[in-house]
Amino acid sequence: MTVATDARRGEATAPTTGPVVCQCRNISVEFDSTEGPRRILEGITADLREGEFVTIMGRSGTGKTTLLRVLDGLIDPAPGSEVRFWGRPLDGPPKEAVFVFQNYAASLLPWRTIEKNVALGLEGRVQSKDEIRRRVADALKMVGLAERAKDYPWRLSGGMQQRVQLARGLAMDASVLLMDEPFGALDAMTKSILQDELQRVHQERKPTVAFVSHDIDEAVYLSDRILILGGSPATIVREVRVDLPRPRDQLATKELPEFHRLRRLVYDEIVRGHS
Amino acid sequence: MAALVGVWEVVVRSAAVDFEFLPAPSGIAEALGALVSSGDIFAPAVHTLRSALVGWVIAGLVGIALGVWLGLSNTAWRYSMASVEVIRAIPPITLVPVSLLAFGFSLRMELVVIVYAGAWTVLVNTIDGVRNLRPELIDVGRMLRMSQLARIRKLILPSAMPSIIVGLRLAMSLSLVLAVVAEMIGNPSGLGNALVRAQQALQPERMFAYFVTIGVLGVVLNTGLRYGSERAFPALAAGRGGVA
Numbered sequence: 001m002t003v004a005t006d007a008r009r010g011e012a013t014a015p016t017t018g019p020v021v022c023q024c025r026n027i028s029v030e031f032d033s034t035e036g037p038r039r040i041l042e043g044i045t046a047d048l049r050e051g052e053f054v055t056i057m058g059r060s061g062t063g064k065t066t067l068l069r070v071l072d073g074l075i076d077p078a079p080g081s082e083v084r085f086w087g088r089p090l091d092g093p094p095k096e097a098v099f100v101f102q103n104y105a106a107s108l109l110p111w112r113t114i115e116k117n118v119a120l121g122l123e124g125r126v127q128s129k130d131e132i133r134r135r136v137a138d139a140l141k142m143v144g145l146a147e148r149a150k151d152y153p154w155r156l157s158g159g160m161q162q163r164v165q166l167a168r169g170l171a172m173d174a175s176v177l178l179m180d181e182p183f184g185a186l187d188a189m190t191k192s193i194l195q196d197e198l199q200r201v202h203q204e205r206k207p208t209v210a211f212v213s214h215d216i217d218e219a220v221y222l223s224d225r226i227l228i229l230g231g232s233p234a235t236i237v238r239e240v241r242v243d244l245p246r247p248r249d250q251l252a253t254k255e256l257p258e259f260h261r262l263r264r265l266v267y268d269e270i271v272r273g274h275s
Numbered sequence: 276m277a278a279l280v281g282v283w284e285v286v287v288r289s290a291a292v293d294f295e296f297l298p299a300p301s302g303i304a305e306a307l308g309a310l311v312s313s314g315d316i317f318a319p320a321v322h323t324l325r326s327a328l329v330g331w332v333i334a335g336l337v338g339i340a341l342g343v344w345l346g347l348s349n350t351a352w353r354y355s356m357a358s359v360e361v362i363r364a365i366p367p368i369t370l371v372p373v374s375l376l377a378f379g380f381s382l383r384m385e386l387v388v389i390v391y392a393g394a395w396t397v398l399v400n401t402i403d404g405v406r407n408l409r410p411e412l413i414d415v416g417r418m419l420r421m422s423q424l425a426r427i428r429k430l431i432l433p434s435a436m437p438s439i440i441v442g443l444r445l446a447m448s449l450s451l452v453l454a455v456v457a458e459m460i461g462n463p464s465g466l467g468n469a470l471v472r473a474q475q476a477l478q479p480e481r482m483f484a485y486f487v488t489i490g491v492l493g494v495v496l497n498t499g500l501r502y503g504s505e506r507a508f509p510a511l512a513a514g515r516g517g518v519a
Binding site: 072093098121 | 409411412414415417418419420421422425429430433434436508
């Protein structure tokens with residue numbers, strides 16, 4: 001049974017369980033352009049609850065990545081916006097969050113081996129070399145790259161490189177994963193495999209995930225909740241709750257009538273436009 | 276290469292074309308052999324080699340240090356880049372007579388020219404490497420909340436390494452060339468000087484023998500540098516930047 005709330009034009013209604021990890025209040029973003037200042041996002045307000053998997057969707061250019069970068073403190077929103085993690089206002093990228101970039105090849109250090117790439121996030125924070133080695137090994141095992149630890153990134157396929165980024169976040173024991181279309185550049189087969197790996201990690205470790213995607217199937221398959229951005233400047237035009245049973249299966253879940261209903265709902269909202 | 280040498284030998288020996296002072300390769304080989312067995316080759320060769328290397332090392336250190344500073348500091352860069360572009364356009368070889376005037380016939384004169392030329396090359400390449408860190412890696416550094424020092428050590432410098440090494444290799448070739456030129460014109464020692472003296476004594480075989488030696492030195496230095504950089508930074512040799 002699914003409830004798709006129609007919170008139009010502004011707020012995404014908070015789900016009912018769990019502590020709030022990330023609070024966004026009235027987030028607006030303005031960029032300078034040749035025609036003067038341009039508002040990309042306007043008044044985005046949402047809560048992310050602990051352990052939730054939230055996907056942010058919308059047409060190309062609506063500002064999904066921008067919103068994600070605001071959440072990680074990589075972009076400064078306009079005055080009046082507020083982002084809080086566990087009640088603390090943002091002061092640069094939060095320690096507990098890890099951003100997984102879309103361009104995996106460019107986000108890995110080519111002069112470091114896989115295991116040293118994964119260790120990068122720990123080097124400033126964990127003092128003991130043994131501890132670092134242990135966490136790196138665990139993270140690599142969790143994403144299935146244990147035997148490639150000593151390889152260099154250029155030797156790995158795209159899917160594997162993306163897994164290395166994921167492992168970097170896991171090694172850091174990040175409780176918040178901000179993922180910017182991480183599987184967008186991968187082939188369909190690899191995509192499915194990685195979706196399930198992410199799902200598995202999410203079941204085991206229960207991080208809070210904010211996921212940007214263009215793929216409606218992917219969004220419905222992975223998420224607890226989908227926030228749809230629309231308009232220019234963009235706001236949250238719809239929030240869709242996804243109550244499909246977990247763990248989800250690439251074949252069984254996608255055959256459920258509920259899956260199809262949700263797909264249609266999201267598709268209509270994104271493609272038809274916003275009221 | 277062997278074919279060229281062969282043709283050269285035949286042309287000169289058969290007097291098909293009359294080059295008054297172009298010796299046959301066999302004559303050059305003979306002269307080279309004589310120089311080696313008499314030991315006369317070693318003193319000038321060592322001198323040239325030492326000048327080139329010492330000059331190169333100083334040029335490298337100065338170039339990298341200045342390059343990293345100018346690359347990282349926006350204000351310093353903004354104020355100096357115009358001057359840098361103007362001064363580097365001056366061919367270093369023109370500095371030889373200037374240096375001669377300032378320092379006389381000495382080793383110092385030679386080194387000044389070498390360091391000047393080499394440092395510019397390394398400097399420009401280092402600045403380029405330091406300033407061109409990939410935006411994705413800039414993001415990674417920020418996302419991981421890396422300190423400025425950590426960013427320099429772990430992201431900026433390794434990323435700049437290929438450019439820096441290019442600068443160092445160019446500087447190496449320049450160092451050898453300028454060492455020889457400086458010796459030809461100013462400093463009475465080394466291979467350049469020996470070459471000119473053989474020329475003035477109308478001994479073309481000896482002259483070419485020195486010429487060949489300089490070439491060999493160049494190959495040795497370059498190969499050594501390439502091998503050294505591949506050993507020191509294996510990740511760079513392994514073809515960075517591609518997705519399998």
